[in-house]
Amino acid sequence: MSTTTGQPELDTFPKLYARNAAQRPERPAIRRKDRGIWQTWSWAQSWEIVRALAHAFAGLGVGRGDKVAIVGSNRPAMYWAIAAAQTLRAVPVPVYADAVADEMAYVLENADVKIAVVQDQEQVDKILSMADRLPLLTHVVYDEERGLEDYDRARLSPVAALIAQGREALAKDPEAGRRIDASVAAGRGDDASIILYTSGTTGRSKGVVMSAGGSVAAASDTVAFDHLNDRDEVLAYLPLAWVGDHYLNYAQAIVAGFCMACPESPDTAQQDLREIGPTFYFAPPRVFESLLTRVMIRMEDAGALKKKMFHHYIAVAKQWGEKILDGESVPLGARLSYRLGEWLVYGPLKNTLGFTRIRTAYTAGEAIGAELFSFYRSLGINLKQLYGQTEAFLYVTCQKDGEVRSDAVGPAAPNVSIRLTEDGEVQFRSPGRFVEYYKDADKTRETLTEDGFVKTGDAGFFDKDGQLRIIDRAKDVGKLKSGAMFAPKYIENKLKFFPNIKEAVAFGDARDFATVMLNIDLASVGAWAERNNVSYASYQELAGHPRVYEMIEEHVDEVNRSLAAEPMMAAAQIARFLILHKELDADDGELTRTQKVRRGFIAERYAPLVTALYDGSNNADIRTEVTFEDGRKGAIAANVRIVDMKRQASQEKAA
Amino acid sequence: MSGADAIKPGETLLSVDNVSLAFGGVRAITEVSFDIRKSEIRAIIGPNGAGKTSMLNVINGFYHPNEGRISFAGATRARMKPYEAATQGIARTFQNVALFKGMTTLDNIMAGRTLKMNRGFFWQLLRQGPALAEEIEHRKFCEEIIDFLEIEAIRKTPVGKLPYGLQKRVELGRALAMEPTLLLLDEPMAGMNLEEKEDMSRFIIDVNQHYGTTIALIEHDMGVVMDLSDRIVVLEYGRKIADGTPAEVKADQKVIDAYLGVSH
Numbered sequence: 001m002s003t004t005t006g007q008p009e010l011d012t013f014p015k016l017y018a019r020n021a022a023q024r025p026e027r028p029a030i031r032r033k034d035r036g037i038w039q040t041w042s043w044a045q046s047w048e049i050v051r052a053l054a055h056a057f058a059g060l061g062v063g064r065g066d067k068v069a070i071v072g073s074n075r076p077a078m079y080w081a082i083a084a085a086q087t088l089r090a091v092p093v094p095v096y097a098d099a100v101a102d103e104m105a106y107v108l109e110n111a112d113v114k115i116a117v118v119q120d121q122e123q124v125d126k127i128l129s130m131a132d133r134l135p136l137l138t139h140v141v142y143d144e145e146r147g148l149e150d151y152d153r154a155r156l157s158p159v160a161a162l163i164a165q166g167r168e169a170l171a172k173d174p175e176a177g178r179r180i181d182a183s184v185a186a187g188r189g190d191d192a193s194i195i196l197y198t199s200g201t202t203g204r205s206k207g208v209v210m211s212a213g214g215s216v217a218a219a220s221d222t223v224a225f226d227h228l229n230d231r232d233e234v235l236a237y238l239p240l241a242w243v244g245d246h247y248l249n250y251a252q253a254i255v256a257g258f259c260m261a262c263p264e265s266p267d268t269a270q271q272d273l274r275e276i277g278p279t280f281y282f283a284p285p286r287v288f289e290s291l292l293t294r295v296m297i298r299m300e301d302a303g304a305l306k307k308k309m310f311h312h313y314i315a316v317a318k319q320w321g322e323k324i325l326d327g328e329s330v331p332l333g334a335r336l337s338y339r340l341g342e343w344l345v346y347g348p349l350k351n352t353l354g355f356t357r358i359r360t361a362y363t364a365g366e367a368i369g370a371e372l373f374s375f376y377r378s379l380g381i382n383l384k385q386l387y388g389q390t391e392a393f394l395y396v397t398c399q400k401d402g403e404v405r406s407d408a409v410g411p412a413a414p415n416v417s418i419r420l421t422e423d424g425e426v427q428f429r430s431p432g433r434f435v436e437y438y439k440d441a442d443k444t445r446e447t448l449t450e451d452g453f454v455k456t457g458d459a460g461f462f463d464k465d466g467q468l469r470i471i472d473r474a475k476d477v478g479k480l481k482s483g484a485m486f487a488p489k490y491i492e493n494k495l496k497f498f499p500n501i502k503e504a505v506a507f508g509d510a511r512d513f514a515t516v517m518l519n520i521d522l523a524s525v526g527a528w529a530e531r532n533n534v535s536y537a538s539y540q541e542l543a544g545h546p547r548v549y550e551m552i553e554e555h556v557d558e559v560n561r562s563l564a565a566e567p568m569m570a571a572a573q574i575a576r577f578l579i580l581h582k583e584l585d586a587d588d589g590e591l592t593r594t595q596k597v598r599r600g601f602i603a604e605r606y607a608p609l610v611t612a613l614y615d616g617s618n619n620a621d622i623r624t625e626v627t628f629e630d631g632r633k634g635a636i637a638a639n640v641r642i643v644d645m646k647r648q649a650s651q652e653k654a655a
Numbered sequence: 656m657s658g659a660d661a662i663k664p665g666e667t668l669l670s671v672d673n674v675s676l677a678f679g680g681v682r683a684i685t686e687v688s689f690d691i692r693k694s695e696i697r698a699i700i701g702p703n704g705a706g707k708t709s710m711l712n713v714i715n716g717f718y719h720p721n722e723g724r725i726s727f728a729g730a731t732r733a734r735m736k737p738y739e740a741a742t743q744g745i746a747r748t749f750q751n752v753a754l755f756k757g758m759t760t761l762d763n764i765m766a767g768r769t770l771k772m773n774r775g776f777f778w779q780l781l782r783q784g785p786a787l788a789e790e791i792e793h794r795k796f797c798e799e800i801i802d803f804l805e806i807e808a809i810r811k812t813p814v815g816k817l818p819y820g821l822q823k824r825v826e827l828g829r830a831l832a833m834e835p836t837l838l839l840l841d842e843p844m845a846g847m848n849l850e851e852k853e854d855m856s857r858f859i860i861d862v863n864q865h866y867g868t869t870i871a872l873i874e875h876d877m878g879v880v881m882d883l884s885d886r887i888v889v890l891e892y893g894r895k896i897a898d899g900t901p902a903e904v905k906a907d908q909k910v911i912d913a914y915l916g917v918s919h
Contacts, residue, residue, distance in 0.1 A: 035798035036810065146803070147857070149864050267808035 011189035012212040013254050014050075014087040018184060020230075020257045021047035027230050027257060030076045033264035033272060041076065043257065051180050052166030053084035053159070058179075059166075060115055060139045060157075064089040067111045067195070071095045071104070071127075072119025074236040074262045077143045077159045079250060081117040082194070086212070087180060089187055090114075093195045093207070094241035097123065103205075105130040107197050108137065111207055111438060115139040117159065121147035124156065189213020195438050196243050196390050207438030208243075208390045218393045218432025219251035221414040225398065226360045230257035232279045233357075237269040247394040247432075248282050248362075273354030281361040285368040288383075291353060292375060313341035314378075321346075321378025326402045346379045355381050362386050362398070364409070369497040373406035385409045387470060391447065391454050392416070393432025397468045408467035418468065419453065424485070425474045426460045427453040459487065461568055478509025484571030486514060488599065491572065494562060498555045499524040503584050505597050506574075507610060513575035515613040517606065518552060519543075519584055525551075540581045540638060552579060553643055560648050570650030576613050577645065578620075580606075581638035587627045609640060618642055659728035659744050659836040664694035668869050669714065669837060674723035676709055676893075683709040685893045686723070691837065696863050696870045698880045701890035702913060707873045708750060710890065711839050714871070715747050716740040728836070741770060744836030748826045748843060750873075756815030760825050763814055764800055767832025768793045800828045803865070804858060820851035824858070831862065838862070840872040844879060852876065856883055877914075881905065889913065 010016050020029065025044035032039055041049070062068060068085040070092050072078045082092040093111045095104055097119065104126055108116065114136055116127055124142055131137065142148065143159050170177050193212035197205045222228075234253065238245035253260045258280075263272040299310050320334045330338075350356045361376075361383045368385065376383045386398035387409035396418065399410035412418045416430040429452050436444040447455055459474040471477060471487040478486045488506040491514065495504040502521035508514035520543050528551070529536060536542040560573040584590040590602055603610055605624065612620030623637040662668055670690040676683045684706045691697045699707050712718040714725065716735035724731050727743060746767075754763050771793065772779070778786035801807055804824050809817060814825055823843060830838055843859065844852045856879055862868050874880050880887065881901040889897040889910050897907040904910055 033807075035795065035802060036807075037798075146865060147861055264807045265805060271808070 011216055012086065012184075012187035012191060013083060013193065013216065013251070014184045014187055016216065016254045017043075017047050017050060017083055017087075020254065024230055024257050028233075028259040029253075030079060031259060031261040031276070032076050033262075033268070033275075036264075038261075038275070040259075046076075046080070048167070049163055050080050050083040050087060051177070052163045052170055053080055054087040054180055054183075055166035055169055055176055056162035057084055057090070057115065058088055059169075060141075062088055062090050062115055064183075065192070066090040066114040067093050069093050069095055069108050069111065069113040069116040069118075070240060071116060071123045072097050072143060072240065073266055074238075074240060074245070074249075075119060075143060076262055078117065078119070078240055079236075079260065079262075080163075081141070081159070082250065083254075086187075086193060088183055089191055091192045091195055091209075093197070094246065095197065096239055096241045101126045101129055105133045106204065107207075108134055111195055111197075112136050115141060117141045118143070120144040124148060124151070187212060189216075192435065194246060196246060197241060198390055206440055206443055209435045209438050210393055210432065211435050214432045214435070215247075215251055215393055216255065217415075218395065218430065219247065219255040221431060222395055222398070223252055223256045225414050226280070228252060228256040228258060228280060228360075232256060232258035232359070233276060234258065234260055234280050235263065235269065235273050235276050235278045235354075236260045237263050237266070237273075238282065243388070243390040243394050244282060248280070251393075252280075270354070274352065275354075277354055277357040279357045279359045281355070281358050283361075283363060284365040285363050285372065286366075288363060288368070288376060289372055292372060295349065295353075310345055313337075313345040314375075316341050317346060317378035318374065321380060322374060325377055325380055325382065326404070342380065350379060350381065355379075358382065360384065360401075364388060367493040368406055370406040371497070377404065386413070387468060389454070389456060391434045391456075392428060392430045393434065395432070396426075396428045396430065396456070399467070403465070403467075405465075405467065408463055408465070408469045410468065411466050412468075417453075420461065423474060424459040424461060424471070424477065426456045426458050426468065426470070428456065429453045463566075480508055480514065480571060481510060481512050482571060485568055486572045487569070490569065491516065491559070491563070491574065492597070494559045495555065500528070500551065501555060503591075503597060505584075505599055505602050507599075507603065507613065508572060511614060514572045515576045515610075516556070516574050516578075517602070517609065517613075518577060518579050520548060520552065520579060522583070539583065540636070543579045543581055544638070544641065549579065549641065549643060552577075553645070556643075556645055560645060564648035564650050567650060570648075573647040574645055575647060576642055578609060578613065578640050578642045580609075581622070581640055582624065582626065582636055585626075588625075612640075612642055659693075662693045662728060664692075664867070666693055667691070668693040669725070669727045669871075671710075671714070672724045672726070674710075674713060674720040674725065676706075676713060676718055676720050683893050684713070684720070684890075687890065687893070687895045688723075689888045689895065689898055691869060691871055692886075693869050694863070694867050695885040696859070696872065696883050698884035698887045699871065699873050699890065700875075700877075700880055700887060704892075705890040706893040707890055708841055709893075711747065711841055711871070711873060714740075714837075715745050715839060738770075741833065744834075745839065746830040746833040746835035746837075747839035748823070748830050748841060750841040750845065752819070752822045752826055754814045754822060754826055754829070757813055759811050759813055760806060760809045760817075760828070761797060761801070761811065763825055764797045764828045764832050765793060767829035768797065770833060797828075797832055800831050803831075803861070804828050820847050820855075823847070823851075823855065827855075827858065827862075831866070831868075834866075835868060837869045837871065840870060840874075842873050842875065844874060844876055852879060859883060 010019060020043040026042050028040045029043040029046040030041050068090050070078055070081055085092040093113060095107050118124055124140055127140055140156050141159050145158060189212055191212045193210050193215045195207040195209050197207050234249050236249040249260050261276045263269040299307060316337050320330055320338050323330050324338055358381050361381055364386045384399040384404050387396050388394040389396060395413035396416055397410040398413045416428055418428045420426060433454060457474050458470050459472050459477045460468050460470040463469055472489040480486050486508040491506045492504040495501050500521055501518055503519035505517045506514060522539060525548060534547055542548060556574050556577050563569045563573045591597055608622050609620050619639055619641045621639050623635055625633055625635050627633055667690045672688050674687050675685050699710055701707050713720050716737045716739060719734050774786040774789050801810055806824055814822060844855050863870055884901055886900055887904045888895060889904060891913045896909045897904050
């Protein structure tokens, strides 16, 4: 299973840490901006600290198999604590630092945590407040002294003191050093390496146990895949408890020997990104989206010349940038023009964003709009998509350089096998596959198949190029009466990529055809109205405006065209649509607090509209109660027009 | 400042003795006496127009009392200029933020170090040798404050662009840069939302515990005052009507009347 060729014995992170300290002692391992200045620790220094801390942890009674909670933001001390626990063959359990006390207590209790390493007084308070629920917890170690001056020290120590204490002991007693070495050497690939708790969107969170060998093998595969080496650098700004941070930063850094930079504070991440200039970068689509929005807003305020130059060269990039990035042949004139654009626009822009040195960037987690994705790629940023899960120790699929698209997530990652069940559920087996859910054999059995595949719960299919496309959660995927697949989120996402469409709700499960309700985006459609001299007095009036309907109809038509191009989706083209007279709102219970549409609730609340979508009528009356921000209630009545769409012939039939 | 350093926590750092202040015919403060002990958090409260800000202005030498005396760190004085108060270790923040709006957070806090700079104007203009070494020292101190107040993200942001709550925090930072013995805070939480108030309270407690700074504060939010302060002075129409621990003050009938109103 291990792909660390030639050195099969390097199957745990502490062994690799020691290797880095021996092979590249002077190379930077970790950085943090402190008091405004970047501080750097080399691999040799870092490993020395990890050993000292491990010795001190052992003194607190931590041994093989014990659980060590890690609660805090991305700080060197937190990463050292993870490595120190692993050095003792104990199991680190990172916990989301913003979890409320009760959630945190659940995880610490469930994981049988023996000591907790936390960032500051806030976390100490949380843990002390629920000490009675945690009889196994014997000690709390903290990084920041502030506010803790008056606390009882019996079960509380600063991490700096532990490091100093361990250092002194190791210097005095060679035997102590040998004990640490022995513990590292005794580490085995099937040791539990870490327990990562899932965020628990469905019920209580589960502890996903990873093996050391599996983790190292998975990280080695992707390090080779993306050609990462010890000259690379990342900014570790993702939550510690999330598989993304542990994998992309911690695991890959130790395997490849590159440097992990910790932001000064969570608020400064954007500035720190610019100063560090990482070569490998990950962000969810909404980060890329908000960065682009910020750039565009700032360009609106720029002078006429700059604005013109910006838009001209962005257009050049749009036409040629991706082709140049993918190494396709491009006319000389275009190449020169792009070069000039790099000098005048793309370079400075990438510098502002901190993207100058990026060799590989990934995005994942949700669908990313084609325009947004292309924008970054056209600037020469090698942005790719991956599809992953905590249970896989991240990668299930990832895109190869030069074979990148926005609507798919790539073929199986190295050494990963993927299969689709008859219902379209994606199942995988991977080197980093989790061992079990901690203390939950039932759930483990539910998730793992007998032949060792993991059920992802996501529905997807492979397209012509062999790239996987994720459609929706498997349980949300329905069928039209004809038996054809109906994937509401897939259709909704396609619609929402149009800036004019803010929300979309698709219906069609067990119906004859698919229909959608849409929300226009007031900012975007409002700006369009201003440019086109369309006057309106209210959201409702704008939403019902014939010209807005015309414009949206074009968008829906375009979505139908793209659905028709996909054999599995062609039947679920949108037959009828309407534009809602009010914005869907979390205050009215129509959206969740994280802005996801609550399809079932909306179907009930707007039952007359749903009926009208399917009974052939051209308009429908609706009266809905709304809640104002101050809690008062009112009612909005409206007559909503319904538009019939022409459905495209499926391209497969046409071909 | 050796005078202030010699005083142990719990002993009187500043005492106001029978102070009266009048502007023409308007009596702002009438015969008020109280003391501030070293390392405590002392609140001055009272309804609008009770003379709280005037009291702070008297303490830091901006106003000169018509009668009475003030002794700080063992030295009694009748008249003192604000910069003398500053040299002696009294720093303050203002009810309406008084920062240099066009300067960055860092520069504003560095401005608080002015009195600690030994090198003259020309040395600083040269920015070489000892002047540079001194600047680095001061910068380090200011960075500690920035870290302490968790304002790293706005280090280089012009203060005028910051939201109000953050400006208040920068102002506190500038006052801390003076390494004050006594810190006067004039409504540090005015106009803040609940979360900002909680943050500010935390910082005030931390300043008090971490730097051992004695703090006198004026605040309207009673919840905050009762939580933060060790002792409270209550003023009404320029007179002291109560003085004691939060529990004592809360139970005092005169205070209840002053705040809730009473039929005369």
